[in-house]
Amino acid sequence: MNEKQRKEQSQINQVDPADVKSEQENLQRLKSKTSDDFLKYFEATYEPPNMKKAKKRLRKEVEYHDDFEIEEQFQGLGNGKKFLIRTYGCQMNEHDTEVMSGILTEMGYEATTDQNEADIILLNTCAIRENAENKVFGEIGHLKALKRENPDLIIGVCGCMSQEESVVNRILKKHQYVDLIFGTHNIHRLPQLVYNALMSKEMVVEVWSKEGDIIENLPKRREGRIKAWVNIMYGCDKFCTYCIVPYTRGKERSRRPEDIIQEIRHLAAQGYKEVTLLGQNVNAYGKDLDMDYGLGDLMDEIRKIDIPRVKFTTSHPRDFDDRLIEVLAKGGNLMPYIHLPVQSGSSEVLRVMARRYTRESYLELVRKIKEQIPNAALTTDIIVGFPNETEEQFEETVSLYHEVGFEGAYTFIFSPRDGTPAARIEDNVSEDVKKQRLHRLNEVVNEYSRKAMEKYKGKIVKVLVEGTSKSNDDKLAGYTERGKLVNFEGPKSAIGEIVNVKITETKTWTLDGEMVEETVAEPVEVI
Template identity: 75%
Template sequence: MNEKQRKEGQQIRQVDSTDIKSDSNHNLSRIKDMSSDDLISKYFQSTYEPPNMKKAKKRRREDIQIHYDFDIPEEMRGIGKGKKFMIRTYGCQMNEHDTEVMAGILTQMGYISTEDTSDADIILLNTCAIRENAENKVFGEIGHLKPLKLENPDVIVGICGCMSQEESVVNRILKKHPFIDLIFGTHNIHRLPQLIKEAMFGKEMVVEVWSKEGDIIENLPKVRKGKIKAWVNIMYGCDKFCTYCIVPYTRGKERSRMPEDIIQEVRHLAAQGYKEVTLLGQNVNAYGKDLEFEYGLGELMDEMRKIDIPRVRFTTSHPRDFDDHLIEVIAKGGNLLDHIHLPVQSGSSDILRVMARRYTREDYLKLVKKIKDAMPNVTLTTDIIVGFPNETDEQFEETMTLMEEVGFESAYTFIYSPREGTPSARWEDNIPMEVKKERLQRLNKLVNDQSAEAMKKYQDQVVKVLVEGESKKDPDVLSGYTDKNKLVNFRAPKDLIGQIVEVKVVNTKTWTLDGELVEAAVEVK
């Protein structure tokens, strides 16, 4: 990106946060001292607008404002001194990263972190809406928090994240869980200090959910987990509108950060000694399509190659946006790893069509061939849904044969469940659960077999492992991941945690490798 492009992009997209005005889609309701029916009536007669597919698909690429001057309001600085917060996170890496930001904001307000709910003054559940099971877990946790709230009325209990962007979820909380103090969505995390102030000093429930996509707030504080691996958001939202997916409604349209802001953040992480960075986006390889100049993930990854950080990954990709230039850049190697997660969802072109994935089985296989031609040693993993409405036995068999043909070394597999607010939720969920489970069982057996077979090639090989910490099963054993994202367990001194070391594989399993430290080869970076 040249200087002219950079300046043009900033002129179009950058504003000062003092220009932020209340939005017609911004709803702040204080509604606790009311009956549940009155609560719901007042809330949904407000300016809040629930997800609407037709409107969402027609939305234009309005200029997204970028703000560089986030600050804690003076009256909220130090208000958490001597107090503690706990954030429980559900769902994807994006939610994990949002938690890092909220933890950063709360820390700047004076709070310290705790893992004990009974010791916390603020409890936030950062929720996921992508699967029904995730929602059930959250509502189960909400139920567990009620006695705590009755015992300690001063504790602030908040629900945030993707579930908060769903009308049905907010409706259910208002009606059945009025003890909740705070509900806010994915677009207004930067307003956490103001929301806590409302919850702390007001007597009513605080509900702030913006239907409009959020701006990009660049200087939000973060408290990252550890000093080894880091997540870096490069874009937000998704424009694909797959018929089963709630993400475009909960996360909004695609909006990219400016390249120089991402590059600066990664350089800063490298200077702090981080060994691995993962670039995040709901549809990460659509990065840059909304910028006012020509710049995509390929160009950004080329910049990552120049930064002195050992490993760079990105997730999650959409096959439709995986272009030739990106393949060419990743194939250059260096710190760009050739482990690619490429969700296919189904091996049937007919099912892909009704999923609105916008590619066919043949398109996907052509893309895989391009990737393998450029990177013969690439490791591919994927996501697959079984039991989509009207999926026949023959169409499921196409998924099985695609799994074998591509040679995926791992896969996240799911039974289809309808998500309210998505197009497929209006269709008959007509595959019996016993059929779904049988298909999932067969698919998982194939996934396990292919993973075990892929692991065998590492027998007696020396691999480079980024040591992340003690094994979950044995504190005397260290564990970490190879550049191919294979988990390795081995005995070694604990002062190697955070280092990249060479390990000889002595035993292979379905999902993990056992190894022995190669004493003389510790990579110092």
């Protein structure tokens, strides 16, 4: 490593954009003080989510660091020790867990699924809905007995919840046996943070309110060798009024195209069969780059890489442009599966949500997609019971579902998140009404899923075999190109391969089938 690289590495591992050094000095002065003093310090220095300020944040030039490595003093720190990471939330969190697992592994730690033998337990959290937070706090409570039995156990809370002031305050007040709290922007500092937690007798808290730079070459410990996630961008600039993500994940920052393509080529060389491109708002990719280059251009290049399946999530209708549709229509290894969250079928509700599209423009986008990609399977996200949603507005959502004919949906009752504008809206709709509406919507969702599945009866589909079925160890399970789960009988040697399966039975959410020889004369059906 030359002098310039050493300087860059020092910046990566030791310096916060907001001047971590002074923060650490302040923390050291608090070591001898009480938890109440620490809480007062945190409340005084932490800035909670503020939409007006956050929307004014500057698009400063993002720095890219290519030479991440674990400093010598942290290498071997985990020799003979084990770690466990519990992950909550989206694919982005799952991918963050892969990175943290990779870093801990390079420090000498070994992964375990048994909390009783773990030396470090990290809870990688989600802040999207209240229910997710409740699960995490329930788990923190359960770990107290484990900490009592093993005082040397390091318990850490990271991920999106850690970026929320109310969460950190609650941990500081009620769960003082937690050793480590860190946010989403400083995962690359995990070696230093673990070291600090091991050496300190006080809770270590490092939550950056400012976004970090982009750190390439972070180690990853991926689960399996079949499917892989590749992060192409971070953050979101949409500021939907119900969503905490722009505050917890920061502004949009795109990775360089060449770094993404190199990573995918490496995965292809390793034999991976499927890659999912990740981003909080994945089709805003490239808008912050100093070039005319978007997700469609990136997909067009990835399309030429020898990897069987490529898809992306999650997209925003406002950024789903004609170039992307044009590229997806070329097919090949680009999967005809598009997750396109609509959230509501009412233009008025969409306006209050600050989604910045209308019912009509969403339906026009769907028309374009179906026209150019006739075999595309469309799925969506829907929020029921947004504050003051009327019965008529709810029925507009149901009618939009019928009009589009989605093949699946993730449906939720609105969950207010502290610091977001929607959380401050006085709501006149009862929880019982919201639950009834969710039930009614889910009946429609199930109906359309069942109809979509029925079309597969007797057809032959290509299935990427991921392992054994969750419901029956004697069967295999995998997904079609259009995202349908198939359970079927076949040899274990088929795991990790793409095989032909004839569908014998259809259910609401899954398909049953039997594996057929590749030389079968009957053609594979495109639904």
